[in-house]
Amino acid sequence: MIVCKFGGTSVASAEQIKKVASIVESNPARKIVVVSAPGKRTPDDIKVTDLLIDLADAALMDGAVTEKLAAVMARYRAIAEGLHLGEEICQIIQADLEERLQADASNVELYVDAIKASGEDNNAKLIAAYFTSIGMPARYVSPREGLIVNELPERTYALPEAYTQLAALAKTDEIIVFPGFFGYSASGVLRTFDRGGSDITGSILSAAVRADMYENFTDVDCVFSANPKVVNCPVEIKEITYREMRELSYAGFSVFHDEALMPVFKVGVPVNIKNTNNPSAAGTKIVSKRATTGRPVTGISADSGFSILYVSKYLMNREVGFGRKLLQILEDENISYEHTPSGLDDISVIMRSTQLSDEIEARILRRVKEELYADDVEFRHGFSMIVIVGEGMRHNTGLAARAASAISKTGANIEMINQGSSEVSLVFGVMQKYENQILQALYAEFFATVTA
Amino acid sequence: MIVCKFGGTSVASAEQIKKVASIVESNPARKIVVVSAPGKRTPDDIKVTDLLIDLADAALMDGAVTEKLAAVMARYRAIAEGLHLGEEICQIIQADLEERLQADASNVELYVDAIKASGEDNNAKLIAAYFTSIGMPARYVSPREGLIVNELPERTYALPEAYTQLAALAKTDEIIVFPGFFGYSASGVLRTFDRGGSDITGSILSAAVRADMYENFTDVDCVFSANPKVVNCPVEIKEITYREMRELSYAGFSVFHDEALMPVFKVGVPVNIKNTNNPSAAGTKIVSKRATTGRPVTGISADSGFSILYVSKYLMNREVGFGRKLLQILEDENISYEHTPSGLDDISVIMRSTQLSDEIEARILRRVKEELYADDVEFRHGFSMIVIVGEGMRHNTGLAARAASAISKTGANIEMINQGSSEVSLVFGVMQKYENQILQALYAEFFATVTA
Numbered sequence: 001m002i003v004c005k006f007g008g009t010s011v012a013s014a015e016q017i018k019k020v021a022s023i024v025e026s027n028p029a030r031k032i033v034v035v036s037a038p039g040k041r042t043p044d045d046i047k048v049t050d051l052l053i054d055l056a057d058a059a060l061m062d063g064a065v066t067e068k069l070a071a072v073m074a075r076y077r078a079i080a081e082g083l084h085l086g087e088e089i090c091q092i093i094q095a096d097l098e099e100r101l102q103a104d105a106s107n108v109e110l111y112v113d114a115i116k117a118s119g120e121d122n123n124a125k126l127i128a129a130y131f132t133s134i135g136m137p138a139r140y141v142s143p144r145e146g147l148i149v150n151e152l153p154e155r156t157y158a159l160p161e162a163y164t165q166l167a168a169l170a171k172t173d174e175i176i177v178f179p180g181f182f183g184y185s186a187s188g189v190l191r192t193f194d195r196g197g198s199d200i201t202g203s204i205l206s207a208a209v210r211a212d213m214y215e216n217f218t219d220v221d222c223v224f225s226a227n228p229k230v231v232n233c234p235v236e237i238k239e240i241t242y243r244e245m246r247e248l249s250y251a252g253f254s255v256f257h258d259e260a261l262m263p264v265f266k267v268g269v270p271v272n273i274k275n276t277n278n279p280s281a282a283g284t285k286i287v288s289k290r291a292t293t294g295r296p297v298t299g300i301s302a303d304s305g306f307s308i309l310y311v312s313k314y315l316m317n318r319e320v321g322f323g324r325k326l327l328q329i330l331e332d333e334n335i336s337y338e339h340t341p342s343g344l345d346d347i348s349v350i351m352r353s354t355q356l357s358d359e360i361e362a363r364i365l366r367r368v369k370e371e372l373y374a375d376d377v378e379f380r381h382g383f384s385m386i387v388i389v390g391e392g393m394r395h396n397t398g399l400a401a402r403a404a405s406a407i408s409k410t411g412a413n414i415e416m417i418n419q420g421s422s423e424v425s426l427v428f429g430v431m432q433k434y435e436n437q438i439l440q441a442l443y444a445e446f447f448a449t450v451t452a
Numbered sequence: 453m454i455v456c457k458f459g460g461t462s463v464a465s466a467e468q469i470k471k472v473a474s475i476v477e478s479n480p481a482r483k484i485v486v487v488s489a490p491g492k493r494t495p496d497d498i499k500v501t502d503l504l505i506d507l508a509d510a511a512l513m514d515g516a517v518t519e520k521l522a523a524v525m526a527r528y529r530a531i532a533e534g535l536h537l538g539e540e541i542c543q544i545i546q547a548d549l550e551e552r553l554q555a556d557a558s559n560v561e562l563y564v565d566a567i568k569a570s571g572e573d574n575n576a577k578l579i580a581a582y583f584t585s586i587g588m589p590a591r592y593v594s595p596r597e598g599l600i601v602n603e604l605p606e607r608t609y610a611l612p613e614a615y616t617q618l619a620a621l622a623k624t625d626e627i628i629v630f631p632g633f634f635g636y637s638a639s640g641v642l643r644t645f646d647r648g649g650s651d652i653t654g655s656i657l658s659a660a661v662r663a664d665m666y667e668n669f670t671d672v673d674c675v676f677s678a679n680p681k682v683v684n685c686p687v688e689i690k691e692i693t694y695r696e697m698r699e700l701s702y703a704g705f706s707v708f709h710d711e712a713l714m715p716v717f718k719v720g721v722p723v724n725i726k727n728t729n730n731p732s733a734a735g736t737k738i739v740s741k742r743a744t745t746g747r748p749v750t751g752i753s754a755d756s757g758f759s760i761l762y763v764s765k766y767l768m769n770r771e772v773g774f775g776r777k778l779l780q781i782l783e784d785e786n787i788s789y790e791h792t793p794s795g796l797d798d799i800s801v802i803m804r805s806t807q808l809s810d811e812i813e814a815r816i817l818r819r820v821k822e823e824l825y826a827d828d829v830e831f832r833h834g835f836s837m838i839v840i841v842g843e844g845m846r847h848n849t850g851l852a853a854r855a856a857s858a859i860s861k862t863g864a865n866i867e868m869i870n871q872g873s874s875e876v877s878l879v880f881g882v883m884q885k886y887e888n889q890i891l892q893a894l895y896a897e898f899f900a901t902v903t904a
Contacts, residue, residue, distance in 0.1 A: 246766070247796050262766055314698070314714055320788045327776035336772045341872040342791050343879075344699050348872045398860040400869060404853035413849050417871040417878075420793040420800045426869075427795075 001170060003032040004215040005180060005202030008039020008047060010276035011123055014082020016041075017130060023217070023279050024175060025136055032169060032176045032209065033138075034202040035127055037119025038075055048075050048119045056115040059101050060108060069097060076126065083130045093122040110152075113182070113192045120179035120198065128177035138175040147183035147204065149191050156191040158183060158204050158263070166208035178205060199260035203271075207263035214269050216256055217276045223256070223284040225299045230436045231443045238282065239290040240298055247389040247425040248301045261286070296392035296399055297446040302439045304432045306338070306383040307353040308416070311368055312346035312376040322372065323347060329367045333360055338385065339418045339427060346376075348416065350429060353381055383415060384435035386428045388442060393424060400426060406445040410437045453622060455484040456667040457632065457654030460491020460499060462728035463575055466534020468493075469582060475669065475731050476627060477588055484621060484628045484661065485590075486654040487579055489571025490527055500527050500571045508567040511553050512560060521549060528578065535582045545574040562604075565634070565644045572631035572650065580629035590627040599635035599656065601643050608643045610635060610656050610715070618660035630657060651712035655723075659715035666721050668708055669728045675708070675736040677751045682888045683895045690734065691742035692750055699841040699877040700753045713738065748844035748851055749898040754891045756884045758790070758835040759805040760868075763820055764798035764828040774824065775799060781819045785812055790837065791870045791879060798828075800868065802881060805833055835867060836887040838880045840894060845876060852878060858897040862889045 006020050024030045038048040055068040076093050080086070100118055105111040124140050131138030146165030149156050162183065169176055180198025182190055193200045199216060206214035223245075226234040240248075242265040249258035256273055264271055265288075274283035309330075316322050323340070330337060330349065337351040361379050368377045386407075393399050400419060403426060407414055416429030430438055458472050476482045490500040507520040528545050532538070552570055557563040576592050583590035598617030601608050614635065621628055632650025634642055645652045651668060658666035675697075678686040692700075694717040701710035708725055716723055716738075726735035761782075768774050775792070782789060782801065789803040813831050820829045838859075845851050852871065855878060859866055868881030882890055 243797070249796070259767065259770070265766060314717060315711065317788065317790060318711070320786060321779075321783045323789070323792065324776055324779035324783050327773075327779065331773045331776050334772060336769065337775070338769060338796075339794050340775065340792050341870050343872045343877045344701070344790075345695070346872055395865065397863065397865050398857070400866050401853055401856035401860045404856050405850070408850040408853045411849065413847065414852050414871065417852060417869045418793050419866065419869040420795045420798055425795045 001031050001209060001211050002027065002029045002213045002215055003034065003202055003206040003209065003211045004030050004217060005034040005198060006036065006276060007198065007216075007218045008036040008049075009041075009219045010039075010217050011035050011037075011127065012039045012041045012045070014079050016276065017079065017083060017127060019276055019279075020127070020217075021131060021134060021136065023276065024131070026279075029212065030175070030215070031172055032178060032205055032211070033127070034178050034180045034198060034205060035120060035124050036180050036198040037123050038079065048072060048123075049116055051075065052116050052119050053112065055097075055101075056112040059115070060105060060111070065101060069094075069101075072097065076122065080126060083126075083133070085126070085129055085133060089126050089129050092125060096122055110189060110191075114190045117179070117182040117190055117192055120181045124177045124179035128175075131175055131177065136175055137173070138177055139172075141169065141176050141178050143179065143183045143201075146208075147201070149183035149185050151185045151187060151189070152191075156183070156193050158200075159186075162204065163208045163263075166205055167210075169205065170209035194259065199257045200263070203260045203263040206269045206271075207267045210267060211269050214264050214271045216271055216273050217279075218256075218273065219275060219277060220273075221275045221278055221281045221283065223273055223299075225297075225447060226439060226443045227302065230302070230439050234443065235447050237284050237299060239285045239287055241290055241391055242286055242288060243424055244298045244389050244391060245286050247387060248299045256286070290391070292392060295390065295446065296396040297388055297390040298392070299390070300386065300388050300439060300442050300446070302384055302386045302435050304384040304435055305353045306350055306385055306429070307356055308380045308383060308429070309349040309351070309364065309368075310346065310376070310378050310380060311348075311372070311374050313372065313374045314345055316346065317344045325372055326368065329364060329371070333364060335360075339416070339429075341416050341418050350383070350385070350416065382432045383429050384432045386430060386435070386438055386442065388426045388428075388446070389424060391424055393426065402445055403428070403442060406441045407438050410434060410441050412438055453483050453661060453663050454479065454481045454665045454667055455486065455654055455658040455661065455663045456482050456669060457486040457650060458488065458728060459650065459668075459670045460488040460501075461493075461671045462491075462669050463487050463489075463579065464491045464493045464497075466531050468728065469531065469535060469579060471728055471731075472579070472669075473583060473586060473588065475728065476583070478731075481664065482627070482667070483624055484630060484657055484663070485579070486630050486632045486650060486657060487572060487576050488632050488650040489575050490531065500524060500575075501568055503527065504568050504571050505564065507549075507553075508564040511567075512557060512563070517553060521546075521553075524549065528574065531578060535578075535585070537578070537581055537585060541578050541581050544577060548574055562641060562643075566642045569631070569634040569642055569644055572633045576629045576631035580627075583627055583629065588627055589625070590629055591624075593621065593628050593630050595631065595635045595653075598660075599653070601635035601637050603637045603639060604641070604643070608635070608645050610652075611638075614656065615660045615715075618657055619662075621657065622661035646711070651709045652715070655712045655715040658721045658723075659719045662719060663721050666716050666723045667726055668723055669726050669731075670708075671727060671729060672725075673727045673730055673733045673735065675725055675751075677749075677899060678891060678895045679754070682754075682891050686895065687899050689736050689751060691737045691739055693742055693843055694738055694740065695876055696750045696841050696843060697738050699839060700751045708738070742843070744844060747842070747898065748848040749840055749842040750844070751842070752838065752840050752891060752894050752898070754836055754838045754887050756836040756887055757805045758802055758837055758881070759808055760832045760835060760881070761801040761803070761816065761820075762798065762828070762830050762832060763801075763824070763826045765824065765826045766797055768798065769796045777824055778820065781816055781823070785816060787812075791868070791881075793868050793870055802835070802837070802868065834884045835881050836884045838882060838887070838890055838894065840878045840880075840898070841876060843876055845878065854897055855880070855894060858893045859890050862886060862893050864890055 128140035180201040271286040412434035418427040580592035632653040723738035864886035870879040
């Protein structure tokens with residue numbers, strides 16, 4: 001059995017949904033279909049989810065929702081008409097939206113969530129109706145039937161019993177159309193997953209039914225070995241391990257949300273990233289173990305927007321608990337960090353700059369000085385992290401040298417190097433302005449065909 | 453004013469003490485002399501400190517101390533005779549030792565400490581008597597006169613008031629001979645410093661009197677840029693910053709105890725490592741800022757006996773507090789660590805293996821699994837850390853590449869790289885068996901004269 005998930009652009013219009021039907025029909029193993037809300041049809045278009053957020057805001061502000069509701073319905077109506085579905089499904093969707101708008105708004109976040117999630121929910125109903133109308137027996141299944149998530153206030157995740165209950169879907173004869181992005185808590189509260197939420201739903205279902213494959217349909221042919229906006233025509237990745245995919249998830253690899261990998265990774269269901277608009281392309285497979293290629297490096301990613309907290313204190317390494325206390329101060333500010341390279345008397349904590357503000361920085365600096373008696377402490381901003389990833393790096397002795405050498409030839413200074421004992425990744429910290437140049441240099445070093 | 457400290461081999465015999473006198477006499481600025489207990493005269497000799505430990509053990513076991521006491525006295529007597537000092541000083545020393553042996557032994561550690569410390573204390577009395585006898589007016593000063601240390605049970609350190617009180621010594625006309633290695637708490641308890649203790653006493657006195665220079669006399673001409681037991685005729689270091697010295701203190705650089713640097717570092721008194729047996733050699737100066745040399749690297753040190761705790765957990769980097777909790781578990785076992793390189797989903801904690809045992813490892817592994825829900829956790833042993841140090845590394849773009857390249861040419865795999873944002877050091881983790889080979893390769897890369 002295959003679970004397939006179609007992203008927003010894949011279900012943005014009648015034309016796109018026809019492609020989806022034809023993909024699902026072409027392989028009888030494709031029994032569970034997870035769908036997003038209709039996305040953008042053109043780069044300037046507005047996603048249904050954004051229209052729904054507008055609608056919810058209007059409802060909360062002054063109750064004048066008619067126009068906003070009409071905008072949402074216009075999208076569904078256009079799709080329904082294009083699929084020759086008639087008025088009935090539109091009435092179901094309109095009634096559903098009106099009911100959500102009337103709901104209790106005492107918890108604003110939950111109220112908005114319920115309206116947002118209608119995008120996926122109603123699109124699933126519409127697509128199930130369409131499949132049935134063209135002779136592909138299909139059934140809309142609500143996340144109420146098993147996708148049980150935790151209660152507030154922690155961020156949403158599926159409970160273990162969700163997997164047990166959803167396993168029953170494996171026995172279906174009809175095609176199941178399941179909305180992505182949300183589940184229900186045991187007390188009946190609709191809760192949405194964070195960004196990339198439909199990918200997570202597909203992953204949970206794939207794990208629950210122990211699918212042979214989780215096909216993730218999007219609008220690109222594959223995952224590239226480097227960001228194609230920076231590197232010209234990068235090599236396509238045919239196979240990549242879960243671990244490599246995770247390490248690359250910094251940036252330029254946002255095609256598949258890394259949190260969504262967890263459920264399938266745990267039970268070993270392979271993922272296939274495919275293109276709705278070019279379904280015959282093999283795509284990129286994410287697997288536990290992959291065949292070796294000639295290259296030690298699978299991909300290179302880069303991301304900007306990092307800050308470094310630098311702390312030095314004489315005889316720091318003699319002080320049991322120094323690092324722990326420093327990290328505790330960051331934890332008190334709810335700051336997560338990426339790496340903590342250190343010398344004997346200094347430690348640098350690398351974190352995303354978005355987590356900082358002048359006020360937060362001042363608080364941290366004061367605490368580090370007053371509580372840890374540091375000699376020096378300061379924040380430095382404007383760094384990029386470049387990550388080189390590959391299972392083949394583990395036994396490749398000259399790789400760090402090649403990478404460092406390629407970087408130094410650009411004239412950039414290496415501010416930080418971090419290589420853990422896992423050796424699947426090698427991280428370089430550099431000044432932001434060198435990021436693209438270095439990505440190009442590293443790509444040339446590890447991927448470009450040698451020309452004599 | 454110069455504070456000079458003479459180590460155990462520099463005061464091991466009458467002949468050596470004559471050299472000390474001649475060194476002190478040759479520069480009238482040398483007003484404070486810190487001395488160790490008599491050390492080894494030949495490689496097979498026994499240090500007085502070890503004879504004293506034997507004596508203390510005998511006293512604690514059965515009280516039969518006559519023979520052990522005679523062995524200690526024989527050393528002093530030989531020195532006194534060689535210096536033509538007569539019997540009086542020997543009687544003073546014998547009486548002092550007998551008094552210490554009669555002391556309350558209810559706290560065994562303090563009892564042993566007091567007997568051990570007599571080695572420095574009595575040697576200072578003897579040397580002061582000798583200086584005076586040859587027309588160099590000198591006065592023995594007891595650490596009771598100002599070297600106030602903290603009370604039990606924390607490890608010994610000098611209290612701030614020690615510096616205030618000892619500052620008075622700056623006004624001396626005579627040469628002051630001060631025993632290294634110990635101080636007294638406010639309640640009158642004699643407490644010894646950890647290893648390298650006489651270096652610490654010299655450093656405290658230098659800081660207290662704001663000396664122009666702290667001369668540390670030992671039995672080597674200088675600090676070498678690499679361990680001369682591994683690298684053939686390494687370059688001598690003429691000047692090195694406090695920070696470089698600290699970063700190099702892993703191994704092969706044990707000539708000056710790194711904790712002893714702290715007091716002089718704080719007030720900026722330069723240190724000069726010199727050789728008692730070759731006082732005209734310039735030695736190595738440890739300073740705040742040094743003149744630049746042609747080389748980016750000042751020294752390379754290496755040390756074996758490291759273990760790595762490897763922990764992996766899917767989505768670790770999303771979990772605020774993971775690293776802190778992991779370090780807390782190590783702290784609960786009172787384990788200090790060197791570095792914590794990390795990937796997105798894994799973290800390695802590098803620590804000295806001597807801190808571990810099967811039992812401790814099992815406890816840590818269990819807690820990391822049960823409390824942090826780690827996917828994988830294991831200890832790996834048999835690693836060496838190679839540290840390349842130099843203030844000039846900061847702005848040298850190709851250095852990491854050169855180092856990694858030199859290592860990879862030995863065929864060794866780089867298990868870990870750690871470069872903090874301070875950029876004064878670059879640390880490589882490698883398998884122990886490659887340590888010497890890599891040290892030689894790195895030395896050749898950064899120090900050897902280029903031969904075409």
